[in-house]
Amino acid sequence: xxxxxxxxxxxxxxxxxxxxxxxxxxxxxxxxxxxxxxxxxxxxxxxxxxxxxxxxxxxxxxxxxxxxxxxxxxxxxxxxxxxxxxxxxxxxxxxxxxxxxxxxxxxxxxxxxxxxxxxxxxxxxxxxxxxxxxxxxxxxxxxxxxxxxxxxxxxxxxxxxxxxxxxxxxxxxxxxxxxxxxxxxxxxxxxxxxxxxxxxxxxxxxxxxxxxxxxxxxxxxxxxxxxxxxxxxxxxxxxxxxxxxxxxxxxxxxxxxxxxxxxxxxxxxxxxxxxxxxxxxxxxxxxxxxxxxxxxxxxxxxxxxxxxxxxxxxxxxxxxxxxxxxxxxxxxxxxxxxxxxxxxxxxxxxxxxxxxxxxxxxxxxxxxxxxxxxxxxxxxxxxxxxxxxxxxxxxxxxxxxxxxxxxxxxxxxxxxxxxxxxxxxxxxxxxxxxxxxxxxxxxxxxxxxxxxxxxxxxxxxxxxxxxxxxxxxxxxxxxxxxxxxxx
Amino acid sequence: xxxxxxxxxxxxxxxxxxxxxxxxxxxxxxxxxxxxxxxxxxxxxxxxxxxxxxxxxxxxxxxxxxxxxxxxxxxxxxxxxxxxxxxxxxxxxxxxxxxxxxxxxxxxxxxxxxxxxxxxxxxxxxxxxxxxxxxxxxxxxxxxxxxxxxxxxxxxxxxxxxxxxxxxxxxxxxxxxxxxxxxx
Numbered sequence: 001x002x003x004x005x006x007x008x009x010x011x012x013x014x015x016x017x018x019x020x021x022x023x024x025x026x027x028x029x030x031x032x033x034x035x036x037x038x039x040x041x042x043x044x045x046x047x048x049x050x051x052x053x054x055x056x057x058x059x060x061x062x063x064x065x066x067x068x069x070x071x072x073x074x075x076x077x078x079x080x081x082x083x084x085x086x087x088x089x090x091x092x093x094x095x096x097x098x099x100x101x102x103x104x105x106x107x108x109x110x111x112x113x114x115x116x117x118x119x120x121x122x123x124x125x126x127x128x129x130x131x132x133x134x135x136x137x138x139x140x141x142x143x144x145x146x147x148x149x150x151x152x153x154x155x156x157x158x159x160x161x162x163x164x165x166x167x168x169x170x171x172x173x174x175x176x177x178x179x180x181x182x183x184x185x186x187x188x189x190x191x192x193x194x195x196x197x198x199x200x201x202x203x204x205x206x207x208x209x210x211x212x213x214x215x216x217x218x219x220x221x222x223x224x225x226x227x228x229x230x231x232x233x234x235x236x237x238x239x240x241x242x243x244x245x246x247x248x249x250x251x252x253x254x255x256x257x258x259x260x261x262x263x264x265x266x267x268x269x270x271x272x273x274x275x276x277x278x279x280x281x282x283x284x285x286x287x288x289x290x291x292x293x294x295x296x297x298x299x300x301x302x303x304x305x306x307x308x309x310x311x312x313x314x315x316x317x318x319x320x321x322x323x324x325x326x327x328x329x330x331x332x333x334x335x336x337x338x339x340x341x342x343x344x345x346x347x348x349x350x351x352x353x354x355x356x357x358x359x360x361x362x363x364x365x366x367x368x369x370x371x372x373x374x375x376x377x378x379x380x381x382x383x384x385x386x387x388x389x390x391x392x393x394x395x396x397x398x399x400x401x402x403x404x405x406x407x408x409x410x411x412x413x414x415x416x417x418x419x420x421x422x423x424x425x426x427x428x429x430x431x432x433x434x435x436x437x438x439x440x441x442x443x444x445x446x447x448x449x450x451x452x453x454x455x456x457x458x459x460x461x462x463x464x465x466x467x468x469x470x471x472x473x474x475x476x477x478x479x480x481x482x483x484x485x486x487x
Numbered sequence: 488x489x490x491x492x493x494x495x496x497x498x499x500x501x502x503x504x505x506x507x508x509x510x511x512x513x514x515x516x517x518x519x520x521x522x523x524x525x526x527x528x529x530x531x532x533x534x535x536x537x538x539x540x541x542x543x544x545x546x547x548x549x550x551x552x553x554x555x556x557x558x559x560x561x562x563x564x565x566x567x568x569x570x571x572x573x574x575x576x577x578x579x580x581x582x583x584x585x586x587x588x589x590x591x592x593x594x595x596x597x598x599x600x601x602x603x604x605x606x607x608x609x610x611x612x613x614x615x616x617x618x619x620x621x622x623x624x625x626x627x628x629x630x631x632x633x634x635x636x637x638x639x640x641x642x643x644x645x646x647x648x649x650x651x652x653x654x655x656x657x658x659x660x661x662x663x664x665x666x667x668x669x670x671x
Contacts, residue, residue: 146624146626146628148626149626174538174628174631175537176631176632177536177537177632177635177640177641178635178639178640178641179537180536181641185534185535185536185537186535186540186541187540188537188540
């Protein structure tokens with residue numbers, strides 16, 4: 001029995017690798033997204049709180065400046081800023097004029113106010129005029145219209161490498177209508193309050209938290225991948241691989257393998273089903289040894305009976321009954337099986353289909369346009385079997401009968417047990433001819449001889465009276481191959 | 488048949504979305520008829536002020552705003568403009584615009600205390616012309632200046648009693664001659 005070759009696959013990718021990659025990717029993306037959201041939220045919350053704090057400080061300082069300056073108490077405003085800076089080491093507050101120069105650093109503003117009021121209302125502290133320093137970074141945005149409150153990071157170096165991280169806020173000072181009395185109406189922004197807060201400890205702590213969380217993330221992904229991967233390998237992948245292996249063995253004709261999975265889940269059910277299926281296949285494979293090829297073909301195709309032309313070959317061991325009386329059963333079976341095996345090989349070697357074994361007899365069917373020729377060739381070889389190897393036959397001889405004609409080919413029997421075999425007159429004739437053939441003789445009908453062609457030598461014709469047939473039958477003795485034909 | 492139903496469903500969704508978008512259209516406060524609204528003061532605003540610099544200005548208010556009535560509170564008047572009051576201040580390109588010249592910008596105050604963007608009960612907006620898009624000011628730039636209207640200030644009557652005037656410099660009936668800024 002030839003088994004179909006399994007389909008060739010160009011390249012098999014490991015399911016385990018795919019599952020591992022998918023698992024790690026899913027965990028990395030899933031947990032990574034949570035970690036990223038956590039980090040972003042942490043930074044955002046810190047920024048938000050710092051921004052709110054700086055905004056509130058800016059508003060408070062604005063009110064203080066507004067209150068002090070309306071009453072013309074610039075020295076108190078200076079003192080205010082000095083004290084505020086002293087109270088908090090982490091926060092520095094500066095006041096800039098709109099041109100970027102530090103407020104209260106010289107007498108420019110006092111001179112301007114006195115000129116505008118045409119008085120000497122405010123004393124000049126006699127401070128030397130300073131050169132115009134470089135305006136602070138991003139200062140322009142805070143003094144152009146509409147003025148914006150700015151909030152930005154202004155780090156000096158990298159906080160994690162010994163640098164300092166600052167959050168900085170600019171709060172524009174609007175030239176309020178009540179301020180215009182002294183300072184004029186020709187400008188909207190009087191100056192800018194600059195608040196700079198050292199957030200290095202917070203940034204470092206945050207970096208530590210995020211770094212720790214990142215490390216925890218990597219460890220967590222690794223552990224989860226290990227646990228889930230191991231679970232999937234044990235519960236899904238290994239059983240699937242086992243099932244695949246058993247199925248692969250089946251395709252090569254090995255039906256002994258079984259899937260050893262004890263789980264009671266879907267995989268377990270699948271494994272049991274596969275085991276049942278393989279057992280069924282094994283049984284059917286074994287059964288094919290006892291079933292003719294035509295039966296198997298009929299199972300694959302149609303089981304409808306049909307009338308066809310076939311050449312029937314019946315072989316039978318001469319004197320077998322008396323032979324069995326002189327031998328032990330073991331010897332009988334041994335010799336018989338050897339003879340049947342050799343006959344089967346010959347008949348099948350010539351394209352014949354072993355229809356059945358009946359005791360020491362073999363029934364074979366030859367089909368096709370050259371069925372009679374192949375049947376005669378096989379019959380000749382069978383008749384010479386015991387002559388050429390007498391030891392194999394233990395002195396026994398084989399008689400052969402051949403008939404060609406119309407037969408009915410189909411499933412014969414009951415629904416519980418049936419044979420796919422042939423019935424018809426030619427079957428009976430072949431059987432009868434086998435019955436009258438002597439050892440090492442092959443008798444063929446006129447039709448078989450006619451269809452076998454010129455490749456054989458026949459002796460005859462002979463007229464024989466067969467049981468069950470009303471008239472005499474014209475038959476021929478098949479004696480050999482024609483000259484030039486292979487023996 | 489199934490494809491047709493899907494197409495109808497899709498069309499209905501698109502229509503609903505379009506309707507939703509149309510419904511969310513921002514209101515226009517400086518309605519086209521604002522030119523007919525009365526000015527809030529007879530003062531000619533041809534003097535520079537912070538925020539508008541050297542630009543001529545004409546403030547107008549809708550009828551709702553003119554229905555405001557002061558109430559006495561601790562011996563002082565208090566002005567609370569009714570909801571729906573809209574004040575539109577036309578801002579011109581220069582201090583002395585030519586006859587028939589159009590403003591270049593509108594700044595708008597809308598009394599909507601329930602609006603989450605309101606500050607001091609007002610929404611503060613600007614409308615660039617001729618684009619026509621009204622954009623709210625999200626900072627405190629406007630209200631910082633207008634808070635001065637509730638104290639003594641150098642404009643109009645100067646609010647000598649420091650009445651609460653709801654961030655409006657020129658309340659109805661309190662206009663001053665067009666003399667420009669005033670020192671106090």
